[in-house]
Amino acid sequence: MKKLINQSENVVKDALAGMEIIHADLLRVDHANQIIVRADGPIQGKVGVISGGGSGHEPMHGGFVGYGMLDAACPGEVFTSPVPDQMLAATRAVDGGAGVLHIVKNYTGDVLNFEMAAELAAAEGIEVASVVTNDDVAVQDSLYTAGRRGVGVTVLLEKIVGGLAETQAPLAAVANLARRVNDQGRSMGMALTSCTVPAAGKPTFELGEDEMEIGIGIHGEPGRRRVKLASAAEITELLANPIIDDLGLKSGEQVLAFVNGMGGTPLIELYIVANELAKILHGRDIKIARSLVGSYITSLEMAGCSITLLRLDDELIRYWDAPVHTPALRWGR
Amino acid sequence: MKKLINQSENVVKDALAGMEIIHADLLRVDHANQIIVRADGPIQGKVGVISGGGSGHEPMHGGFVGYGMLDAACPGEVFTSPVPDQMLAATRAVDGGAGVLHIVKNYTGDVLNFEMAAELAAAEGIEVASVVTNDDVAVQDSLYTAGRRGVGVTVLLEKIVGGLAETQAPLAAVANLARRVNDQGRSMGMALTSCTVPAAGKPTFELGEDEMEIGIGIHGEPGRRRVKLASAAEITELLANPIIDDLGLKSGEQVLAFVNGMGGTPLIELYIVANELAKILHGRDIKIARSLVGSYITSLEMAGCSITLLRLDDELIRYWDAPVHTPALRWGR
Secondary structure, three states: OOOOOOOHHHHHHHHHHHHHHHOOOOEEEEOOOOEEEEOOOOOOOOOEEEEEEEEOOOOOOHHHEOEOOEOEEEEEEEOOOOOHHHHHHHHHHHOOOOOEEEEEEOOHHHHHHHHHHHHHHHHOOOOEEEEEEOOEOOOOOEOOEOOOOOOOHHHHHHHHHHHHHOOOOOHHHHHHHHHHHHHOEEEEEEEOOOOEOOOOOOEOOOOOOOEEEEOOOOOOOOOOEEEEOOOHHHHHHHHHHHHHHHHOOOOOOEEEEEEEEOEOOOHHHHHHHHHHHHHHHHHOOOEEEEEEEEOOOOOOOEOEEEEEEEEOOHHHHHHHHOOEEOOOOEEOO | OOOOOOOHHHHHHHHHHHHHHHOOOOEEEEOOOOEEEEOOOOOOOOOEEEEEEEEOOOOOOHHHEOEOOEOEEEEEEEOOOOOHHHHHHHHHHHOOOOOEEEEEEOOHHHHHHHHHHHHHHHHOOOOEEEEEEOOEOOOOOEOOEOOOOOOOHHHHHHHHHHHHHOOOOOHHHHHHHHHHHHHOEEEEEEEOOOOEOOOOOOEOOOOOOOEEEEOOOOOOOOOOEEEEOOOHHHHHHHHHHHHHHHHOOOOOOEEEEEEEEOEOOOHHHHHHHHHHHHHHHHHOOOEEEEEEEEOOOOOOOEOEEEEEEEEOOHHHHHHHHOOEEOOOOEEOO
């Protein structure tokens, strides 16, 4: 196992310590509760927005804590759900009197633990709304998940909903927008290589030298099928077409196109995929009105990519464009 | 070779096409000359700032084209110097009457070709100044280079000097600041794995399962030594101490700490290295006043990292903090 780590059991703890030092202007880490919170929170009258999930997907979610996005993140151990106590501590920490939104990726452990935390918070008098993202069109049920998995849309949703929350909109409006973003987005991913969970010390799965997995999950869960290596053009077709069809995107519509790296894929390859995606969308007369290219929801050092398309309207564009200042996404400030 | 590419000979061309579509608000690509130029340039009265080098180091340099950083970038083929014609075309394209600064990483091909381009531009009446970065403390001479190699400082220099150029400072002042940044910064890198140049189709070098290379160059050039795998704490010592000694950093000084990923290393590992670096600097009473953590000067999909330390003063901080709007670095706008 070749990794820049110390003891494998301290990977998350060490990385959080690094984040806290490097981004002291934006966030602080509550080490006792293992949560990352905005340095300037809680903000009175603002809906608190939190998310969380297993580590190993950086910068998601800790890298999205800051102005205009998340108020707190709950990192579990690598590829392991955070526990309800973390989520409850985060909910308390960000409560500014206007309630708290839980953004939950659809994995059974995450969903159950966030539900329990929401009940505990409600018992303390904190109003909580939850939205579950389930944008992965690759498979219906899978390892760790009933229904579709929550993947790339989560990043876009956290940005857009965080933008609305910053206007002191009420909890119901923030939750409604979150559901709308989830409904309007779809994703699919693929892997060229596996990844190695530090505590396991060996690759999560095996892929032959001439194979790739289409429809992979962000923890290496099996996808639609394992096939022979193909060109970037062919791979982009395999990912984009099911998304476009599932979303029912039509000629004349506009989207946010998100080409995401899985952690071990260099940026030069993501731009090649972006170029192929642009050709496909152009061919269907769908306009790329906004875009994001980079590694934002990853699977440790896995090589591969995912594509997310989000159908845009004026409201989504407004809050996507709104200022944001987090470790991983920043503009307008 | 597992890559998200089409034909290996089209890697750079396809990636440039993707960049142009995704970042149409910031830049345009002159495909005939294979250069990337600011969409809003040339800017009258502003020194044009250009750089370039082999591709495969993305986001450097094309990802740094935009307000407050580069006016143009000249990408060569992967790990191959751009040609003088590209540099001359870029120089012409960004000339707003105040002269042009060439930022050149110290590799023999880059240096020779930029020199030739500067002479050709001068013959056309364009005033050109050049600065060569040579911040890599790992080795003196190496494959492709006489003297020290230019690496991570180049990223910081492009940002800082771009900030000054935006104030319409004269060419001599911009060039002087560039030399000062280069003098005040040092870097060193390491690799856990090799990388594969698309046209070669096989790894540039071989590393055993329990080996790493300390002092690696950004094209896989040999470093100081090949040693057994070690912890993040030990690796960070091996990189940071030679930098600190070479710079002569003293108790009470302040630095910009740049922890850079080589392309295949996930962010979670870079924060672990950042944490170790912070401990070392804290132990020497050196303050991290600014920082940058991410993959900004890469070697395709190589796993590994580099550390750059830049001694800061008020002027360097002012132009580091100045607004920037490029694909890869953005703040204040």
